Amino acid sequence: MQPIGPMFKRILFTQWLWARVGLLPAALIGFAVPVLSVQPFNDPELSGAWVSFLLNQLDEWSPAYPILAAAMGLLLGLTAWSADHRVRHVYALSLPLPRWQFTLIRLGAGLLLLAVPVVTVWLGALVASAAAVVPMTLQTYPNALAGRFLIASVMSFAVFFAIASGTSRTAGMLLGVVAVVVVAQLFLQLFGVGVDFIGPIVDAFTSWPGPLEVFGGRWLLIDF
Amino acid sequence: MSTAIETQSLYYRPGKGFELGDLSISVPEGSVYGFLGPNGSGKTTTIKLLLGLLRPQRGSITVLGREVPRRVAEVLAETGYVPEAPHLYRSLQVAQAIDYHCGFYEHWDAELAERLRERFYLPPRQRVSSLSKGETGKLMMLLALAQRPRLLVLDEPTDGLDPVVRRDILDALNDAVKRGDATVFMSSHLVHEIELICDWIAVMDRGTLVVELPMTDFRNEIKVLHLRGVPPEPRDPPFSVLRRDGDTDGEEHGAVRWTVRGWRPGMESYFDGTDATVTEIADVDLENGFVELLRSFRRGDV
Numbered sequence: 070m071q072p073i074g075p076m077f078k079r080i081l082f083t084q085w086l087w088a089r090v091g092l093l094p095a096a097l098i099g100f101a102v103p104v105l106s107v108q109p110f111n112d113p114e115l116s117g118a119w120v121s122f123l124l125n126q127l128d129e130w131s132p133a134y135p136i137l138a139a140a141m142g143l144l145l146g147l148t149a150w151s152a153d154h155r156v157r158h159v160y161a162l163s164l165p166l167p168r169w170q171f172t173l174i175r176l177g178a179g180l181l182l183l184a185v186p187v188v189t190v191w192l193g194a195l196v197a198s199a200a201a202v203v204p205m206t207l208q209t210y211p212n213a214l215a216g217r218f219l220i221a222s223v224m225s226f227a228v229f230f231a232i233a234s235g236t237s238r239t240a241g242m243l244l245g246v247v248a249v250v251v252v253a254q255l256f257l258q259l260f261g262v263g264v265d266f267i268g269p270i271v272d273a274f275t276s277w278p279g280p281l282e283v284f285g286g287r288w289l290l291i292d293f
Numbered sequence: 294m295s296t297a298i299e300t301q302s303l304y305y306r307p308g309k310g311f312e313l314g315d316l317s318i319s320v321p322e323g324s325v326y327g328f329l330g331p332n333g334s335g336k337t338t339t340i341k342l343l344l345g346l347l348r349p350q351r352g353s354i355t356v357l358g359r360e361v362p363r364r365v366a367e368v369l370a371e372t373g374y375v376p377e378a379p380h381l382y383r384s385l386q387v388a389q390a391i392d393y394h395c396g397f398y399e400h401w402d403a404e405l406a407e408r409l410r411e412r413f414y415l416p417p418r419q420r421v422s423s424l425s426k427g428e429t430g431k432l433m434m435l436l437a438l439a440q441r442p443r444l445l446v447l448d449e450p451t452d453g454l455d456p457v458v459r460r461d462i463l464d465a466l467n468d469a470v471k472r473g474d475a476t477v478f479m480s481s482h483l484v485h486e487i488e489l490i491c492d493w494i495a496v497m498d499r500g501t502l503v504v505e506l507p508m509t510d511f512r513n514e515i516k517v518l519h520l521r522g523v524p525p526e527p528r529d530p531p532f533s534v535l536r537r538d539g540d541t542d543g544e545e546h547g548a549v550r551w552t553v554r555g556w557r558p559g560m561e562s563y564f565d566g567t568d569a570t571v572t573e574i575a576d577v578d579l580e581n582g583f584v585e586l587l588r589s590f591r592r593g594d595v
Contacts, residue, residue: 114396
């Protein structure tokens with residue numbers, strides 16, 4: 070049997086080919102966002118009111134990070150499987166490796182490609198931290214920001230990779246379940262039944278220790 | 294004689310309307326095995342079962358000495374597969390598709406791949422999506438052959454291709470056969486193609502194996518008997534009568550033709566003591582033999 074190395078190299082290359090159109094601009098955006106976000110920080114002697122104002126301005130850039138992380142996960146998750154779906158997985162299934170191994174290699178290749186925007190966000194955060202003139206009361210957190218971006222990207226990639234790896238029937242069933250839950254909630258509201266089961270579900274996912282908690286809250290490169 | 298492929302009582306039913314019933318085939322190692330059958334007879338389903346793309350509901354499959362689907366990855370490492378429909382990633386260029394494929398096979402023959410690419414006029418920078426049907430077929434054949442497989446499984450490899458491309462592909466396949474390093478399992482409904490290169494044939498119809506035998510036996514056993522006189526109603530003949538043609542109205546000098554299976558030299562004596570004499574024993578080409586076999590199978594005579 071062929072060793073894993075050459076197989077991984079080929080699979081990584083194809084996933085790069087399929088994702089590069091989105092991956093390269095995302096890498097640039099990932100570098101630019103932290104750099105642009107700290108432009109107003111140019112005075113070390115600011116008063117408390119000004120510090121709050123600047124932090125609020127910085128906070129306006131916050132959504133850019135989780136959105137970028139989600140988009141990267143979506144892009145890499147979908148492109149990992151779209152070519153296989155088009156040929157009904159016949160090619161992948163006729164290759165000489167077990168399905169679980171093929172899936173793990175695809176997953177590993179996707180995670181490696183995910184490193185591209187994560188590294189550029191980290192580099193951007195480092196450059197921004199060095200360039201910003203930060204008031205004495207504040208600190209920069211480039212590593213924490215990049216780490217959080219990494220976790221959010223991996224989470225998003227894992228979710229979309231799992232969904233995309235299934236058949237369209239599986240995806241349809243998943244969407245069907247979501248639709249049924251939403252419609253059921255709407256009917257309950259319509260008939261005045263005060264039962265909310267979507268709220269707790271959403272909370273379970275988006276609050277600690279829910280898997281999507283990392284996407285919420287403030288993403289600040291500079292903070293107290 | 295060792296076998297490259299062996300199935301026993303294989304059963305698969307994907308849904309209503311079709312089932313592969315108790316299929317037992319045995320493909321000798323080193324043979325070129327033609328798997329014949331009309332469209333919808335179960336050829337592609339059988340191939341998918343052999344390569345682990347489908348799971349049988351009953352029965353056993355052994356390919357290259359390994360149980361399928363349990364050890365299918367090992368089987369696929371030594372098997373070149375050309376499916377019925379193109380299965381390659383369409384966004385890759387020809388050279389990229391070749392490079393991708395070679396990463397999975399230990400015995401990849403890069404020199405042969407390049408030779409075949411040039412022979413098939415496949416431009417390395419052209420995308421798979423923009424290749425013609427014939428070029429895609431050639432590329433799939435190139436990939437299967439350059440693996441240097443022990444087993445080649447070809448599912449209608451030349452179906453729908455023009456004669457020039459078909460000849461290119463068959464020539465490449467013939468070269469591989471001459472090297473003698475692979476067993477070839479080739480499905481087709483193009484009988485002439487099978488006749489050209491195969492030394493074993495199996496005929497499928499409606500998910501059932503009609504016949505499996507060496508090509509020489511097929512040629513020797515299926516004959517057309519030209520009879521003169523009044524032939525008897527076939528009663529316990531030592532051969533199967535697949536078809537009766539010609540003047541059967543009982544005229545004394547009527548000429549009748551029987552297409553028979555299981556013919557052996559000396560069986561003319563069956564007609565001794567009847568009013569019929571055998572005037573000629575003619576060979577049947579594979580296509581006519583195939584058609585008669587299927588017809589008599591559908592009548593329930595085989």
